[in-house]
Amino acid sequence: MSETTLDDAAMRRAEGSPLQSTGARRPRFGRDQRKLLIAAGFIAPALVMYAAFVLVPLGMSVFYSLLRWDGIGRWRFVGLRNYLIVLTDPDLLQVIGNAFNLILYFTLIPIALGLAVATVIRGHMAGPFGTITRTVLFLPQVIPLVAAGIAWSWMFASTGLVNQLLTALGLGPLARGWLGDFTFALPAVGMIGAWVLLGLCTMLLVTGIAKIDQSIYEAAELDGAGRWQELVYITIPALRQEIGVCVTVTVIAALASFDIVYIATAGGPGISTMVPGLEIYRLAFAHRQVGLASALAIVLMLLVLLCVLPIQWFARPKR
Amino acid sequence: MKTLEAAGIALSLSVAASTGALAAPSCGTDPVTVSAYFETGFPLAGKLAAEFSNQFPNVKFDIKEDQFANLMENTPRLLAGDAPPDLVRLPSMSDLVANELLKNLDGYYTDFGWDQFPASQLIQLRVEPEGRPRGTGSLYAMGLNYSMTGVFYNKELAAKIGMTSPPTTLAELDAILAKAKAAGITPIIQFNKTNGGLAFPLQDLMGAYGPPEPINDWIFQKDGATIDTPSNLKAAEHLESWVKAGYFAPDTNAIDYFAMMSGFMKGDGLFMFNGDWESGNLDKQMAGKAGFFLMPPAEAGGRHAAMSAPLTYGIGAKAPHADCAAFFLNWVATNPEARKINVEIGGSNPGGPTSLPIPAVAPGSVTEATLAAGSVIAKENGAMDFIANATGAIFSAGWTPELQKLVGGRQTADGLLKAVQKEYEQELSR
Amino acid sequence: MIETRSNALVARAMLIALMAVTLLPFLSMLSAALAPSGSYPAGLQWPSDPQWGNFVKAFEVANMTTLLWSSSLIVGGVVPVSVLIATMAGYGLSRIDKGRGKWLYLVFVLGLTLPFEAVITPLYYEVKALGILNTRVALILPLIGLFMPFSVYWMRAHFLNVPQEIGEAAEVDGASDWKQFWLIQVPIARPAIMSLSILLFLWTWNQFLLPVVLVQDPEQRTMAGALGAFQGQWGTDVPLLCAGALLILTPTVILFLIFQRQFVAALLQGSVKG
Numbered sequence A: 001m002s003e004t005t006l007d008d009a010a011m012r013r014a015e016g017s018p019l020q021s022t023g024a025r026r027p028r029f030g031r032d033q034r035k036l037l038i039a040a041g042f043i044a045p046a047l048v049m050y051a052a053f054v055l056v057p058l059g060m061s062v063f064y065s066l067l068r069w070d071g072i073g074r075w076r077f078v079g080l081r082n083y084l085i086v087l088t089d090p091d092l093l094q095v096i097g098n099a100f101n102l103i104l105y106f107t108l109i110p111i112a113l114g115l116a117v118a119t120v121i122r123g124h125m126a127g128p129f130g131t132i133t134r135t136v137l138f139l140p141q142v143i144p145l146v147a148a149g150i151a152w153s154w155m156f157a158s159t160g161l162v163n164q165l166l167t168a169l170g171l172g173p174l175a176r177g178w179l180g181d182f183t184f185a186l187p188a189v190g191m192i193g194a195w196v197l198l199g200l201c202t203m204l205l206v207t208g209i210a211k212i213d214q215s216i217y218e219a220a221e222l223d224g225a226g227r228w229q230e231l232v233y234i235t236i237p238a239l240r241q242e243i244g245v246c247v248t249v250t251v252i253a254a255l256a257s258f259d260i261v262y263i264a265t266a267g268g269p270g271i272s273t274m275v276p277g278l279e280i281y282r283l284a285f286a287h288r289q290v291g292l293a294s295a296l297a298i299v300l301m302l303l304v305l306l307c308v309l310p311i312q313w314f315a316r317p318k319r
Numbered sequence B: 001m002k003t004l005e006a007a008g009i010a011l012s013l014s015v016a017a018s019t020g021a022l023a024a025p026s027c028g029t030d031p032v033t034v035s036a037y038f039e040t041g042f043p044l045a046g047k048l049a050a051e052f053s054n055q056f057p058n059v060k061f062d063i064k065e066d067q068f069a070n071l072m073e074n075t076p077r078l079l080a081g082d083a084p085p086d087l088v089r090l091p092s093m094s095d096l097v098a099n100e101l102l103k104n105l106d107g108y109y110t111d112f113g114w115d116q117f118p119a120s121q122l123i124q125l126r127v128e129p130e131g132r133p134r135g136t137g138s139l140y141a142m143g144l145n146y147s148m149t150g151v152f153y154n155k156e157l158a159a160k161i162g163m164t165s166p167p168t169t170l171a172e173l174d175a176i177l178a179k180a181k182a183a184g185i186t187p188i189i190q191f192n193k194t195n196g197g198l199a200f201p202l203q204d205l206m207g208a209y210g211p212p213e214p215i216n217d218w219i220f221q222k223d224g225a226t227i228d229t230p231s232n233l234k235a236a237e238h239l240e241s242w243v244k245a246g247y248f249a250p251d252t253n254a255i256d257y258f259a260m261m262s263g264f265m266k267g268d269g270l271f272m273f274n275g276d277w278e279s280g281n282l283d284k285q286m287a288g289k290a291g292f293f294l295m296p297p298a299e300a301g302g303r304h305a306a307m308s309a310p311l312t313y314g315i316g317a318k319a320p321h322a323d324c325a326a327f328f329l330n331w332v333a334t335n336p337e338a339r340k341i342n343v344e345i346g347g348s349n350p351g352g353p354t355s356l357p358i359p360a361v362a363p364g365s366v367t368e369a370t371l372a373a374g375s376v377i378a379k380e381n382g383a384m385d386f387i388a389n390a391t392g393a394i395f396s397a398g399w400t401p402e403l404q405k406l407v408g409g410r411q412t413a414d415g416l417l418k419a420v421q422k423e424y425e426q427e428l429s430r
Numbered sequence C: 001m002i003e004t005r006s007n008a009l010v011a012r013a014m015l016i017a018l019m020a021v022t023l024l025p026f027l028s029m030l031s032a033a034l035a036p037s038g039s040y041p042a043g044l045q046w047p048s049d050p051q052w053g054n055f056v057k058a059f060e061v062a063n064m065t066t067l068l069w070s071s072s073l074i075v076g077g078v079v080p081v082s083v084l085i086a087t088m089a090g091y092g093l094s095r096i097d098k099g100r101g102k103w104l105y106l107v108f109v110l111g112l113t114l115p116f117e118a119v120i121t122p123l124y125y126e127v128k129a130l131g132i133l134n135t136r137v138a139l140i141l142p143l144i145g146l147f148m149p150f151s152v153y154w155m156r157a158h159f160l161n162v163p164q165e166i167g168e169a170a171e172v173d174g175a176s177d178w179k180q181f182w183l184i185q186v187p188i189a190r191p192a193i194m195s196l197s198i199l200l201f202l203w204t205w206n207q208f209l210l211p212v213v214l215v216q217d218p219e220q221r222t223m224a225g226a227l228g229a230f231q232g233q234w235g236t237d238v239p240l241l242c243a244g245a246l247l248i249l250t251p252t253v254i255l256f257l258i259f260q261r262q263f264v265a266a267l268l269q270g271s272v273k274g
Helices: A002-023 A028-064 A081-088 A090-121 A127-142 A145-155 A161-168 A185-210 A214-222 A227-238 A240-255 A259-264 A276-286 A290-314 B002-019 B044-055 B068-080 B094-098 B106-112 B119-123 B155-160 B170-182 B199-209 B213-219 B230-244 B257-266 B276-285 B322-334 B336-346 B366-380 B394-407 B413-428 C002-033 C053-061 C064-095 C102-109 C117-129 C137-161 C164-172 C177-188 C190-205 C209-214 C223-234 C238-258 C260-273
Strands: B032-039 B059-066 B087-089 B142-154 B271-275 B290-293 B306-314
Touching: A028 A290, A028 C064, A028 C102, A028 C117, A028 C137, A028 C177, A081 A090, A081 A290, A090 A185, A090 A227, A090 A240, A090 A276, A090 A290, A090 C002, A127 A185, A127 C002, A127 C238, A127 C260, A145 A161, A145 A185, A145 A259, A145 C002, A145 C223, A145 C238, A161 C002, A185 A227, A185 A240, A185 A259, A185 C002, A185 C260, A214 A227, A227 A240, A240 A290, A240 C260, A259 A276, A259 C223, A276 A290, A276 B068, A276 B394, A276 C117, A276 C209, A290 C117, B032 B044, B032 B068, B032 B322, B044 B059, B044 B142, B044 B322, B044 B336, B059 B068, B059 C223, B068 B087, B068 B094, B068 B394, B087 B322, B106 B322, B119 B142, B142 B155, B142 B199, B142 B276, B142 B322, B142 B336, B142 B366, B155 B290, B199 B213, B199 B230, B199 B271, B199 B306, B199 B394, B230 B394, B230 B413, B257 B271, B257 B276, B271 B276, B276 B290, B276 B336, B276 B366, B290 B366, B306 B366, B322 B336, B336 B366, B394 B413, C002 C053, C002 C238, C053 C064, C053 C223, C053 C238, C064 C102, C064 C137, C064 C177, C064 C190, C064 C223, C064 C238, C102 C137, C117 C137, C117 C209, C137 C190, C137 C209, C164 C177, C177 C190, C190 C238, C190 C260, C209 C223, C223 C238, C238 C260
Parallel strands: B032 B059, B032 B087
Antiparallel strands: B087 B306, B142 B271, B142 B290, B142 B306
């Protein structure tokens, strides 16, 4: 049934194109109105769900952020005081700083490694080896982050594989309880994120570089350009969109991280791995400071926007 | 409103009258499923529930378990939710009472005759209506048992360094620690990941340097109480000196509770600051090789003090099977079989009426040592509640991060107490 | 020529190294999962006496069949509805792309970068007020809403690329809008819908924050949420925890291996557009 209709329509489209131009000259007013109305009908269900479970809660978050409320008893309006606390309390500032610190690992490592691999391959990954690579490198994207957290908690444990490898390499003195070490816990959490995002960034960049015209490189090589120059002047500019995507995805993953930290360190030792996402959860549900939690939530949302918008602008496709 | 309540009371009175002269609440005879929220890794509560179902086949338990840190985070939300558990392991009570999330047990106190229990046992479970102070007011929870902390030691390692009897003063303990360190043995294996396990030695040191009463006042949120006292500072400085001397394992911040237990049983450390809830476990898995002593006082012949608190269980304010849960809590303290399980698995004093005997334990066992230590604490009136129970968030927002910093060399003794006191005051001002 | 060949070798070596790093944590978990239950094994060692029984035990204590069923119900509640209403909205938005309706699209885009943490607190109170706390519906409804920005964005991008004439021809033909949408637009959009379904399936299945906050009972949670609860309850036993974690991530990995091509395409495009 549907197929014939589709075919008919397609056929009529081919025949009917001259007809259509005359049709477009019909009175516009009523038609636009009607078009808008119909579109609205199509959009309405999605908008209702979106409004009910995103816009309304977002508005409530803003409202809560102006309150002092334990979530159960009576609330009191305190104006912007919660925001003042978020922006001045040294602990909360460190928590926000930790999230930015994670960007170093979540973003830089996957992109640097991905670029390295992409520039060396400089082409499609074909054949069974390509398939296997793609499959393996995407595994971390498919499993829950919680599982990544559990696996790496075990890797970083005192008796875990990381220490085992260090000892085997004669670097035994470097072995430690990574996730309990003030200096190394945050980098360790960062490495978990890098591990998760590595495959995705690599594949994005490899796919991107395959689209670059090889003759550009050949011409550059004839002009005596070295690898580094090729990377800076050809590859990176050509991949700006792909890199932009990687940066966007990884920066959001770093700033809004929750699952990995929840499982691997619970924010410790001290607050050296505490991130805004986990702090919001704790403040709201364990410490019963719904107002402060909401203020931090709004600040987090704005920070993500502040970071992502410039990236989007830089990576926008050149017209 | 008032009339409705009155009607309710009248109704329940008439029900009581019709079912028999003021029968104590029970689980009845119809099938009941009691929902419970217990702590992971401690089999006592589950074993007691199983035995209870054994004796009362119409009662089933739907048990969810979680680790302590999750428990602290989830309990308020869970109790405020639509399906509050009947029976819940309580990390801390004050905020829960203030938010009217816990059932007031005063009625059951009368019904079950809990006035026969030593009053001191239930002090820590009493809270004033606004949530503070604790230690007086209505009863809001019961203990499954009444546990106590001190120092466990590995007898084989102790023999190696010539420790023949437990230290009787703090100086003697220090000497043993130094000796172990010199012999290449990790002097203290202690957990400090996720939860600040150094709170155990710290509080023991507080008890060694000063009287327990001011510490209890602080935990019970009495007006003007502070943790930042001169004697507590000495205790914290002493702990800091242990850290600096390298008496704790270098990866202490990466050791969680269960890694500590496993390490201690394997012989990875000489001492472990922990509670008698592990006595039964150690008697089984380390039979004859583990010993226990109370933290020695600073001066010879001084008063002993120890963290000693009920294994606190409460009933949700809106719990559907409150009567049955209360009946269970009473049964735990009074039923001979339950008391036996309590001592064998729990390793602690089962509490209950003073007239009931404490079940016998094997001579020479750790359980025997901890039970004996318990009577010393009772005699010297040295029981303190746990400093982590002062407020709902003081452990996760105060003690744990600050103690982790202390071990990591990022916090001083003085800074530790000041930071915790600040967090405490912030929380009370909410 | 020689350089290309050595390049290919270097590339291969790098990829193999990356794959090794990717796989090691799984191997380490597997080796731990085979150690005797309750022990603290070393990072990576083939156990002398592999305890395959740990998997059986983990399967039982984690109640895997119930978990699978629960996650499937949640996915079944989230994905079809999300895809349907997002396809409709994407189509609708593409038709008013140049006009007064453009701001509506911006409203949806606003939510694209929203961290779920930013709304989790009010969501809790909202879901509680609806009386659905601790049920799967408490996950399904909010997830549909939270997935809307991306889904709508995704489908609109697809419809913008469909030549206008297709629709207009049908219009001339007198087909009703609804009929036109179903019979012409949806079949053309099949690849976009397929990719979106895969992405939404993964995101639902692996969602953690919402179940942790909104659903206490692990048997009503998503797989990831259940794994969180499993860690809470059995995290004290490393071999059992590793066995459970491996079991819990198996279903998606199997699906991924079967539909490898589609998954990879969806994930790549998904991130490019998202």
